[in-house]
Each structure stands twice: as structure tokens, then as C-alpha cells.
Amino acid sequence: MPAAAPFNPEDIANAKYTERPVKEGITTKKLICAACDIACTVVGEVQKGRVTKVRSSDNPIFRDNICMKGIIAPKGLAHPNRILHPMKRVGERGSGEWEQVSWEDALSDIGTRLKKVIADHGPEAWAVSTSQWNTSTDHGLGRRIMNHVGSPNWISGVALCAGNTAAVNRFTYGWFPFGDFGNTKCIVLMGHNPRRHSWTPLYNSIRGAQAKGAKLIVMDPRRSSSAERADIWLPLKVGSDAAMMFGWLKVIIDEELYDKEFVKNWTIGFEDLKKRVDEFPLERVAKLTGCDPEMIAEAARVYATSGPAVIPWTPITDMQRNSTSGIRLQTILRSICGNVDVPGGELLQGFNPDIINESEIEMHEVLSDEQKMKQLGSKDHPAFTYRGQLPFREPTKRVYGQEYANLVMGCHMATPSETFKAMAGEGDYPVKAFFFLGNNPLLSYANMPLIEKAMMNQDLIVAHEQFMTPSAQLADYVLPADSWLERPWLHDMFGWMSTVRFSEKAMDPPGECRSTFEFWKGIAGALDRSELVPWDTLEDFYDYRVARTGMTWDELVKTEVHFKKPAFRTYEKNGFATPSGKVELKSSILEDLGFDPLPYFREDPPKDENYPLMMFTGVREDGFFQTGHRHIPEMRARHPEPEIYLNEKTAKTAGVTEGEWVTVENQLGKIKAKLAIKDAMPDDLVRVPHGWWKPEMQQGSGHLSGALDYGDSQLCRDDADFLDREQGIPHIKGIPCRVVPLVAEAPASKPAEVTRPVMEPAE
Numbered sequence: 001m002p003a004a005a006p007f008n009p010e011d012i013a014n015a016k017y018t019e020r021p022v023k024e025g026i027t028t029k030k031l032i033c034a035a036c037d038i039a040c041t042v043v044g045e046v047q048k049g050r051v052t053k054v055r056s057s058d059n060p061i062f063r064d065n066i067c068m069k070g071i072i073a074p075k076g077l078a079h080p081n082r083i084l085h086p087m088k089r090v091g092e093r094g095s096g097e098w099e100q101v102s103w104e105d106a107l108s109d110i111g112t113r114l115k116k117v118i119a120d121h122g123p124e125a126w127a128v129s130t131s132q133w134n135t136s137t138d139h140g141l142g143r144r145i146m147n148h149v150g151s152p153n154w155i156s157g158v159a160l161c162a163g164n165t166a167a168v169n170r171f172t173y174g175w176f177p178f179g180d181f182g183n184t185k186c187i188v189l190m191g192h193n194p195r196r197h198s199w200t201p202l203y204n205s206i207r208g209a210q211a212k213g214a215k216l217i218v219m220d221p222r223r224s225s226s227a228e229r230a231d232i233w234l235p236l237k238v239g240s241d242a243a244m245m246f247g248w249l250k251v252i253i254d255e256e257l258y259d260k261e262f263v264k265n266w267t268i269g270f271e272d273l274k275k276r277v278d279e280f281p282l283e284r285v286a287k288l289t290g291c292d293p294e295m296i297a298e299a300a301r302v303y304a305t306s307g308p309a310v311i312p313w314t315p316i317t318d319m320q321r322n323s324t325s326g327i328r329l330q331t332i333l334r335s336i337c338g339n340v341d342v343p344g345g346e347l348l349q350g351f352n353p354d355i356i357n358e359s360e361i362e363m364h365e366v367l368s369d370e371q372k373m374k375q376l377g378s379k380d381h382p383a384f385t386y387r388g389q390l391p392f393r394e395p396t397k398r399v400y401g402q403e404y405a406n407l408v409m410g411c412h413m414a415t416p417s418e419t420f421k422a423m424a425g426e427g428d429y430p431v432k433a434f435f436f437l438g439n440n441p442l443l444s445y446a447n448m449p450l451i452e453k454a455m456m457n458q459d460l461i462v463a464h465e466q467f468m469t470p471s472a473q474l475a476d477y478v479l480p481a482d483s484w485l486e487r488p489w490l491h492d493m494f495g496w497m498s499t500v501r502f503s504e505k506a507m508d509p510p511g512e513c514r515s516t517f518e519f520w521k522g523i524a525g526a527l528d529r530s531e532l533v534p535w536d537t538l539e540d541f542y543d544y545r546v547a548r549t550g551m552t553w554d555e556l557v558k559t560e561v562h563f564k565k566p567a568f569r570t571y572e573k574n575g576f577a578t579p580s581g582k583v584e585l586k587s588s589i590l591e592d593l594g595f596d597p598l599p600y601f602r603e604d605p606p607k608d609e610n611y612p613l614m615m616f617t618g619v620r621e622d623g624f625f626q627t628g629h630r631h632i633p634e635m636r637a638r639h640p641e642p643e644i645y646l647n648e649k650t651a652k653t654a655g656v657t658e659g660e661w662v663t664v665e666n667q668l669g670k671i672k673a674k675l676a677i678k679d680a681m682p683d684d685l686v687r688v689p690h691g692w693w694k695p696e697m698q699q700g701s702g703h704l705s706g707a708l709d710y711g712d713s714q715l716c717r718d719d720a721d722f723l724d725r726e727q728g729i730p731h732i733k734g735i736p737c738r739v740v741p742l743v744a745e746a747p748a749s750k751p752a753e754v755t756r757p758v759m760e761p762a763e
């Protein structure tokens, strides 16, 4: 999620400060860190053309916003293993045999082969996957080219992390709101656990709000560090978020704690909602969540009465079998308690009218309806696909001035599981060319065995990467990518907010590394469609995007922020961007798509006694972002090995002990990890860390640098019981598994010599 900024960004622009002095020979650049998804404003110190230090901003608004990943970035990106030249596969796919080629030769061959795939199988046979965070977004250019060529099959990790949440928020009130942390009186964290070195600005915002008296409610099975700081901690059963929110709504509606005026004037479906909520008396909710009914009621009362309150986006509710209902229930709580579009609550900001936004650049209007309906996943799981999002065209134009809003890049996506099935030859039609940028698909989505099969079945795979990830090892071409230190960035808050922030270019990229802009410009040329990216440089492109401000990119980048004045209750003028113009507690679009228009709760499938424990995955450790940073010694010193957490009682029952290597197994696969005993974990719950591989281990098929040993996506199922119905995204918060001692072999690599730092409770 983007860094929490003051609700009135004028505070940033007007902040009084003096820049810290630097030694002779050093210059500074104002940067936005893209080492994770939160985009802190930082300062780069440049000496002899290289960034030698990243430090926190001088601006008091941002001064505390930096973590160890940002600080270590210059060293991590200067690592000798960085890919500096285009590499072409010469042996079998995954053989690990490469030859260095020129960009021109690579692009020419890629263009010829991609055109052949399109001629043989249709444009939909080309799929692209990105992690927009790692690339600092591809500016919408990838979607633009795909839309013109005719492929709707673009996927991203945002399918199960924020992007899907944004798409589902639209069903209720047409946009994705962001919290006013500076003025809020109550914050609800649903499993989310921002820390000093992870989601740092959010951590700072929450601490700041608490210092000003805001209440903190945390729902989390673990006694996390946020739970320890909370006024109320609800240790709910893993994956029961939606049930918990039904309990809150039951209390809030029964005790008439909601905003009656707002409900009467600005919502539809309240009576139907009430009936659905009545199916969840507190005794039932207590059973489903494992929490004390009185505590559930108390938390609901605090949320409803001590506001304005915020429920920030959480990377938890968007990864469950009840994700659509869970996200909808969050939107309903916000709405009926009067927290939408008010100071201290959550604001629907819309686009910044001065900037050409990425949704506009993407040009979704040129993709025919026929191709849109071919988007993989549309048929069965349409929520964030074109089919689910097209009904917002008219309402979005009415309220926000344009038809397509690709919020957090999560609207109008194909579903990943259906895309990998098609790539593996198990879908409705073949996908035979796969590109990925700043993304490690084998480890980033559910069901690694399927993804590996899918990749082995491709005619053409192109990776744009900084390091030889397990996924890049299966590519035909690995093209060297630049980093956030080596290019400017117009950060539009991932399409979510109207505030726009700027990052200068601090140094030239090493070797032949190129930006996503240059990548897509090259691909457009290779497809004989140069007119689609007519700008010569990224700076020219930014000049085009900012022209309405009356300033050039060079002028604007010297400032820290460009914003539109915050406005509240904007719905009073144009209504909400839904078909009815109201907050749709009962969703007309979900109903038209053939789904239950009200939230509901699916209980866990029957237990398999061979897998008595529940695991959750998706957790990232402080030193890493997603599957990255494993090559940096300072980060590995903090996390030398993948660790699972159990409490003492569960470990004893499983017959495993602290520090021992174990396997975690389920019906899909198994991984190895070291066991750490944490008393902050509840009984029978296993924490599995996300995205593990070891760059020092053997590359290529059969090894994939340890991804086959440690990658958690080997345990993430995507069969019907473990998929959210409306979105088709996997349930990774509550997967049955077992933990057994690893007896067959020793750990696969020698861990670095390290001193273990003291860890926080149970992250």
C-alpha cells in the first residue's frame, strides 16, 4: 500500500525544514524508495555518479519513514550477481545455459516469436505478469500494448494483495478509500501487522494516532506486536475474518449504533443486509471465530462509537476463501458507521485531474468486447476481470470523469490460476507466450507445480529482472532491469489517490540495464507498433503526463508532491460510482453476475485427519520484500533460513523441537523449514514464511535455487474449496497441513555465520 500521507498534502509542500548538510563531493537526490510496496520519501546521497547512501527525508512529515531494506538498497543493487546484460537461453528450458546477446538481437527475436504465437493461437495466447511494486509500475504501457494487440491476459500479484481489495471495494461505493490517520480516533487492523521495518510509514502513522488517543483494535490469531499494543485484541481463528465482521454488524445493527441518516439517504439494501446479519447471532460467531462473545461485542461498540474510524487495507482478508465477502463486510462497516468520505475516516479521492493517469494510458477502450470476454477467469470468477468491472464504466465516468479506473492495477485483470491452467494446456484455449517483469511467478501465486508445468509448456518466456530468480531460470530471455535508484518516477499512489509524488533519477543504470518504459518501447517496436510508445525517453513521457499542470517534468520533480485539495462528502454532488449512485450494501453488480449480492460465510471444508494443523502463509519478514532480497548478506543475517513457527504444545504433539529442520506437508506438496517455538502462536497453527529460495543454491530445473525445497506456493492449493468464488483467488490463511521431522537429509545449504537479533513476538 502507498505510504500514509497527511490528508491535506499541503502539509508536505508547506513543511518548514532545512536540508541536512553533506560532505564536499556529495550531492543529494529526493527519491521514493521502491524496495517494497509502500514508497517512502527518502534521500539518496550521490558520490562520483553512484548512490552511496540512502537516508530518511529531511522533510519532517517523512523523517521517520525508512527501514533497513531502503537503507541497504545501494549495496543490494550493486551485488555482483546483478544481471547486467541480456541473456538468451541456449540449452533446454531450465538447463541454466545462457549466452549474452544484444538488446537489439533479443528484441528482434522476441518480436518474431511473439508474432508467431499470436498468428498461430490468437492475441489472447500472450500473457504478462508483473509485480507492479518491484517495477514501480510499468506506467500502464504493458496494458496499453496488450490492449492494442488484443490480449486481455494480464495478471499480477495484486490479484491477492490490495488490487483485488480495490476492485471489490468498488462494488459497494465505487472507489477504494484511504484512511485519514492524522485525525482518526480508532484503527482496526485485521491481521495486518505493520512494524518498524515493514510497512514503516503505516506503522508510524498508527503509533502517531495512538499517541493522540486513537483506539487500536487488532484481530489476529497471533499475539503479534500490533496485538500487544492494542486496546482490544481479538485472537480469532485463522481465516474467520468475515464471520467476525458479521458479529460486529449484528451488535451494531441490533444496538442501533450505525449512522441512521447516512443509511437512510445514501445506501440501498439495508433491510436485506439486516436479515443476512441476523443469521449470525454472537454465539454462532463466537463458535466460528473462537473468540469470546462479550469481547466481540465490546470491539464492535468501540468501532461504532469512538470514531471517526478507519479499517486500513489488510494483506489478510484479501487472501481467503471468503475474501470477497470479507472485503465487502469491511466496506459495509465503514459505510453504515458513517466513516466514508469524512475527516478522520476514509476518503474517496478519485483521480488527480492534472495528471494523465495510468488507467488512461492503458487505453482499455481499444480492446474489443469479444477479447475482453475471453479474459481468463471471466466466466467463473469475474469480480476483478473485465466482466466484473465493466458495469462501473458509466458510474465511474459520472463521478470520476473517465470510464476505466484501474485502482491499484487490480481491476480488469485475468485470474492467475486460470491463466496458469491455460498455459499448462488445461484451459479453454492455449497461452503460449509469457512475459514477467519484476515478478517471480513460481513463488508469487498459488500452486507452484501447476505454474512450473505451465512455464515448461511455453513457446516463449521473457523475464525483465535484476537477479536470476527461480522463475527467470525457466525463461528464454532474461533482460536486465534497472532499479529505483537509476530512473525517475512519477508515483501516482498506484491509481488509488489523487496525490502524486516524485522521485529523481540518482544515477545511471549499470551495464545494459533498462527501465520498464524502455522494455515496453522495445516490445512495441518489435511488434511493428512503435506508434504505441511514441515518446523517446521516460522523461519525455512524464512531460506528456504532467503537461496539464503547466509545468515540465524537470520543474515538477523538484517539488515533493502535486495534489488536489481534499474534499469531503463529495458523493453529495455526484452520488457514488455505483449503478444506483448509492452505497450498495446489496450489490446489484454481483447479483447481475449471478452471485449472492450480500456477503456470506463459507465454513472450512471437512477436516482430513492426516493434516491436523492449519497453516497460514503470505507473511513477509522484515528483511525481505516478497520473494526478493535473499541475496543480501545483511538481510540473510537476520533471516538465514526459512522458519516456521509453532507454539510449544503444538510442537510437542507434532514431535518436533526448537531449531530442528522439519517438513510442512499437505495434499499439494511439501517444503522444508527450521522450527522456531513462539509462545505468541495459538495451538495448532503453523506460520509459513513467504517466497523463500536461496540465490546461492544450484540453478535450473530440478533445483531452482532452492525454490523446490522452500517455496511456500507448493502448499497453496487452488482447488474449489480453497478459492474465493467471486475472485478465484486462493485461500492462504488456514490451509490444513502437518509438520513432521525432516529425517531424510541435511539442510540443503550452509547457512551464513550470523548473530541472531532479538525478534518481535510472532510476525
Ligand code: SF4
Pocket: 033, 034, 035, 036, 037, 038, 039, 040, 065, 066, 067, 068, 069, 070, 071, 197, 198, 199, 200, 201
Ligand atoms: S518501508 Fe522500507 S523498503 Fe518500503 S519503501 Fe519504506 S524504506 Fe523502502
